[in-house]
Amino acid sequence: MNGADTAFVLISAFLVMLMTPGLAFFYGGMVRVKSALNMLMMSFISLGIVSVLWVLYGYSLAFGPDTGGVIGNLDFVGLQGISPESLTEKGGIPVMVFVLFQMMFAILTPALMSGALADRVKFSAWAVFLTLWVTLVYFPVAHWVWAEGGWLYELEVIDFAGGTAVHINAGIGALAAVLVVGKRIGFTKDPMRPHSLPLVVLGAALLWFGWFGFNAGSALAADGSSATMALNTQVATGAAVLGWLVHERIRHGAFTTLGAASGAIAGLVAITPAGADVNAMGALAIGVVAGGVCSWAVSLKFKLGYDDSLDVVGVHLVGGVIGTLLVGFLAVDGVGGLEQFGKQAVGAFSVMAFSFVVSWILAKLVQATIGFRAGADEETAGVDQAFHAETAYDLTAGGGSSVRTRGETPVPGAAPTAPGAKRHETYAGAATTGTNAEVHAGAEDGTNGGTNDETNDGAEARVDA
């Protein structure tokens, strides 16, 4: 066993884990305040669901012994047969480290799609869709690309850390789901401004940091390959920030914070498949192209009329395709050329076709059975209230006149989808002042609603009397 490599990949796995909450903040800040918690939860729930699925059967389907080049078999169901002493064939790190590292990828990938469906889907339906999608789309595609015997792996398609398996896959899957679920009420008419850009930048920063684990860790060793990848990750991302900002300044007249954060993600996406096989100049080219093109691509949804709310298609699909195709030409050591470009195109477009079709069918299935879309009232009032029985922020000076109650009295209008929930909120709202009445049933003894006692002098309203 190689201790240095093991330590490096372990730490990389921890870094990749941080990307999912990072993504939650990145997306959460971009939505309106009424669905901020739902956006966080759509990512966070993936940490719960996929962690379980991965050890039950996910790892086995993705990385079990090959069946026909398309999927793994069930040899490793429940991680049977994998002991602490089991080592990977190449590199000699414990298989469990590899299992953990790849688990984080399986968690992140479906979470990426959530941004496209912001503000308007039932949380339970999302959880079901996520489960189906990761099982029938992600596990097979991860097998194609990364597992010995997988057909794209054998074709020698370059996808170092997940340009096809993660970003193209999630980007096109999101597009399919959006086409089934439909536009948000008021799309293109109502202002849908991000409620917290600092949260978006915080999320982007966590993603950028975690991405070093995602990209460099994919070398599965602390060696020259991971070093190249780490360096190129930084170079491409920096260049993409500039690419996005320059395009934006020319087209829209300002260097926006959201543009800088988005450009960083576009660069990270594009360098993901490519970073270990290009030099620094190649990384620079990939980054600047990804930043500029994605900045343009996010406007497509308005022209074509699909509501990809937080631009999963414009950033992850487009960025993933750019990186996957460009590495075909830019790969060093004589690999780059027309032949490799052809292989890259096969990889990108086969994943796109498969993922689009299966994702569309799964979304339709969820829509037809339990209903994917939230009700119109739930959507306009905010899905936080409808599905999570919470509000993201209490910024009212007096705590919003909350009333704590005890007992088992059912609370009208509170989250019917959450049986056994301990805490309910209902809102009898006075229009502009934001006064609301909260009813907490069966909360813990002794405490008095936590933050509700805080007074917030100065910012919201001043009363000197």
Next chain:
Amino acid sequence: MKLITAVIKPHRLDEVKEALRAFGVQGMTVTEASGYGRQRGHTEVYRGAEYTVDLVPKVRIEVLVEDVDAEQLTDVVVKAARTGKIGDGKVWMVPVETAVRVRTGDRGPDAL
């Protein structure tokens, strides 16, 4: 009694507050407000989507005063709030039937 209401630029609040205090006013209520008048809003850009924000942040001040002070106090507020640029806001005055101090139950001018 009169109720003087002023909707002013937020950064003039301290000047107005000081001017009223210097005049001898005992209390005031301040609320964050937004609105538009002749001052135009501004444009914001989020990933290429441009929004016109036409409600401008303002501060709304309310002061209860005795009839004799009303005209002069209105002038004090106007003077303190003025920057001379568009969007300085409005000040108006309406009659008030009664006022009660909650703690003591005092009514009328005694409650001020």
